[in-house]
Amino acid sequence: MSSARRFPLSLALVAALAATACGDPPEKEMQQAQGAIDAARAAGADQYAADEFAAAQTALQRANDAVGQRDYRLALNNALDARERAQNAAKQAADGKAIARTEAEHALGTTTSALNDAHVKLRSAERNRAPSRVLTGPRRVIDDADTAVQKARAEFTRSDYRAVIDTLRETASQLRAAAHDLEGSGTAAQRRRR
Numbered sequence: 603m604s605s606a607r608r609f610p611l612s613l614a615l616v617a618a619l620a621a622t623a624c625g626d627p628p629e630k631e632m633q634q635a636q637g638a639i640d641a642a643r644a645a646g647a648d649q650y651a652a653d654e655f656a657a658a659q660t661a662l663q664r665a666n667d668a669v670g671q672r673d674y675r676l677a678l679n680n681a682l683d684a685r686e687r688a689q690n691a692a693k694q695a696a697d698g699k700a701i702a703r704t705e706a707e708h709a710l711g712t713t714t715s716a717l718n719d720a721h722v723k724l725r726s727a728e729r730n731r732a733p734s735r736v737l738t739g740p741r742r743v744i745d746d747a748d749t750a751v752q753k754a755r756a757e758f759t760r761s762d763y764r765a766v767i768d769t770l771r772e773t774a775s776q777l778r779a780a781a782h783d784l785e786g787s788g789t790a791a792q793r794r795r796r
Contacts, residue, residue, distance in 0.1 A: 627669045631681035635662050638688035647691035649764065650698030658687035702763035709770040710754055716777035717747050723784035732784070740780035747773050 639658050642648075647655040665680035724740060750773045757765040 625674050627674055628665070628678040628681050631678055631685065632662070632665055632669075635665065635681045635684035635688065638685045638692070642688045642692040642695065645692045645695045646699050647688070647695040649695070650702065651691040651694035654687055654691035654694055658684050658691055661687055699761075699763065702767070703761075706754075706758055706763040706766035709767050709774070710751070710758060713747070713751055713754070713770045713774040713777070716774045716781070717744070717751060720744050720747070720777045720781040720784070723781045727784045736783070740784050743776050743780040747777050 635658070639655075639662060642651070642655055642658065661680050661684035665677045665684060668674070668677035668680055720740065721744060724737070724744060727737060727740075750769055754766045754769045757763075757769060
């Protein structure tokens with residue numbers, strides 16, 4: 603074969619190899635990655651595994667950018683990374699949600715117990731005819747706590763465990779302080795009557 607005929611044949615072979623190397627965008631893998639991200643979001647990963655979830659979204663964005671640059675190998679690597687990170691985020695979210703639920707249950711239990719104790723102390727102080735100026739502050743704390751506990755229970759029902767914790771963060775300690783104040787006022791009122 604002459605060199606003149608080999609050159610176009612070689613050129614055609616190189617073009618075919620280049621076309622094969624470029625391939626197609628990794629559509630299937632990118633769709634799987636997007637599906638995994640959507641599933642992770644539904645599992646609460648955006649709240650309970652925020653770092654890994656954000657990394658999955660970033661990896662998918664890098665895959666899309668690589669497709670735009672026709673670097674399909676890089677796009678494939680990023681799509682696979684995005685899918686794996688999203689799956690990890692979903693697992694972390696399940697663990698984080700379970701921990702948050704336990705913490706929310708504890709916060710609700712502690713606050714409810716403190717609220718019941720404060721109500722008992724308030725009734726006792728009222729029976730002992732404590733001055734109204736002494737009762738005003740604790741009554742306000744107890745009323746606010748009643749509202750906070752109702753709100754926290756609604757949040758718990760919606761599985762918004764972090765909101766429960768945030769709602770009740772200071773409530774139990776405020777109730778304990780109010781109960782302590784009421785306990786002291788009831789004793790003082792009894793002494794005055796004797």
